[in-house]
Amino acid sequence: GENVEQHPSTLSVQEGDSAVIKCTYSDSASNYFPWYKQELGKRPQLIIDIRSNVGEKKDQRIAVTLNKTAKHFSLHITETQPEDSAVYFCAASPPRDYKLSFGAGTTVTVRA
Amino acid sequence: DAGITQSPRHKVTETGTPVTLRCHQTENHRYMYWYRQDPGHGLRLIHYSYGVKDTDKGEVSDGYSVSRSKTEDFLLTLESATSSQTSVYFCASGLAGGQETQYFGPGTRLLVL
Numbered sequence: 190g191e192n193v194e195q196h197p198s199t200l201s202v203q204e205g206d207s208a209v210i211k212c213t214y215s216d217s218a219s220n221y222f223p224w225y226k227q228e229l230g231k232r233p234q235l236i237i238d239i240r241s242n243v244g245e246k247k248d249q250r251i252a253v254t255l256n257k258t259a260k261h262f263s264l265h266i267t268e269t270q271p272e273d274s275a276v277y278f279c280a281a282s283p284p285r286d287y288k289l290s291f292g293a294g295t296t297v298t299v300r301a
Numbered sequence: 302d303a304g305i306t307q308s309p310r311h312k313v314t315e316t317g318t319p320v321t322l323r324c325h326q327t328e329n330h331r332y333m334y335w336y337r338q339d340p341g342h343g344l345r346l347i348h349y350s351y352g353v354k355d356t357d358k359g360e361v362s363d364g365y366s367v368s369r370s371k372t373e374d375f376l377l378t379l380e381s382a383t384s385s386q387t388s389v390y391f392c393a394s395g396l397a398g399g400q401e402t403q404y405f406g407p408g409t410r411l412l413v414l
């Protein structure tokens with residue numbers, strides 16, 4: 190089955206700086222790549238997703254890039270703010286699969 | 302929050318006792334999932350359902366069973382709770398399996414003494 194690795198496991202950034210989280214996947218057939226954000230004590234929630242027919246997608250201060258050849262995708266957060274402090278999970282899924290395979294998560298801390 | 306709830310939200314139990322957690326969704330989602338979340342391990346899939354009475358195992362299914370008799374309800378049972386099953390349990394639901402958004406419930410914090 191699909192295996193997703195996520196790095197780094199923790200990330201500390203100064204407010205206003207950028208944060209980048211990288212994930213690699215094993216199944217070249219995977220075509221859906223969502224990112225979830227989990228604030229402390231809360232449930233995970235989707236923040237952005239990308240499909241394999243697109244190389245980049247942006248939504249305000251967050252963007253995701255996908256490199257199918259290298260089988261990796263990344264989350265970019267620009268102009269970080271305190272409310273960006275959370276755990277971020279990447280995930281991947283091949284077509285016709287009923288489930289997502291999640292990375293182990295990245296704890297992002299934004300320092301004031 | 303996509304109308305997905307979990308009960309109970311907190312539970313303390315003793316080793317060897319059975320425990321049932323309930324997930325209820327009002328979105329008519331076909332797919333439902335149970336995950337456990339432990340430090341350093343992220344979200345690990347326990348079991349999932351792709352329709353009423355249709356379930357399958359995830360990566361950490363040993364010691365757990367599930368049932369889905371109605372679209373809206375997905376039950377997770379710990380047949381004989383062990384301390385290693387102390388965790389936060391999240392259920393999730395979605396329309397299109399692994400190809401669309403999964404909506405998570407608020408979580409159940411379980412402590413097995």
